[in-house]
Amino acid sequence: MGEAAVKRDTIAARRQAQAGDVRARRRQEIVDAAVRAIEELGCDAGLGAVADRAGLPRPHVYRHFTGKDDLDEEVARRAGRLLSAWIRPSLTARGTPPEVIRGVIGRVLGWAVDHPHLYRFRVRLGPARAVPELTDAAVTYLRAAGYDARPPDHVVASVIGMVDAGVLWWLDHRDDEGVESLNEWLAAQVWLVLADMLERIGRPLDPYAELAPALDNFS
CATH class of the missing domain: 1.10.357 (Tetracycline Repressor; domain 2)
Structure with a gap:
């Protein structure tokens, strides 16, 4: 493998790692937002309340989770x-x-x-x-x-x-x-x-x- 190919692979790996960090950070921010929504509104706080506190459009919330159960699990772990x-x-x-x-x-x-x-x-x-x-x-x-x-x-x-x-x-x-x-x-x-x-x-x-x-x- 030539030097140029190695450099490309290194840059790609770095970008992938950075993207992973961004996803993990955004996921954490959504969990924090869900915790705040539950604290303020109760256990049945809706997706809209979570999205508002996370500063995201509603459809974007579940992009970082497999679904509501996945988000609920993370919130319960945080609690x-x-x-x-x-x-x-x-x-x-x-x-x-x-x-x-x-x-x-x-x-x-x-x-x-x-x-x-x-x-x-x-x-x-x-x-x-x-x-x-x-x-x-x-x-x-x-x-x-x-x-x-x-x-x-x-x-x-x-x-x-x-x-x-x-x-x-x-x-x-x-x-x-x-x-x-x-x-x-x-x-x-x-x-x-x-x-x-x-x-x-x-x-x-x-x-x-x-x-x-x-x-x-x-x-």
Whole structure:
């Protein structure tokens, strides 16, 4: 291959890479626009609202996605990452098991109160969009207590489903007891589920033992 051909191939590869970067950036901008539209208008924000916030004609939005499901998946992933970043500071707190659970759920509730539509959107797409840090936190705290164990997937799914259902109910009703009461109730129920799981495998955990996970587990 001659020098001219090599140069042409190099230029073509560079242009292709730049085009890929532009597509990825535009895709990201559309996801950002969809998040803003949902935050402002609710889970059923239409394509027009997304296009307006992205500064694009409506037909151009789906040029960067395979369809609505693809865009929805990306928005749900973004919501999950935002929630993950918000709850992360609570995942290295010292405390008894009930205190740790209460702190984590409190962070989840705080985010849901500030972003109710985005929380609903994330849950609507199903448990596969669960926040992985919650499972990682459970594993880390159990290890801190001397248990090299991971909660079974069905237990994790049950706990996350219960928390999501409780939060959604509260968002819809905003009962007089308030978010603190919901936090206490959910934390108590989650602790009962986890305590029962540990009891069943013959490794009960003292509810008054202080747990302190390694900080580098969530760096």
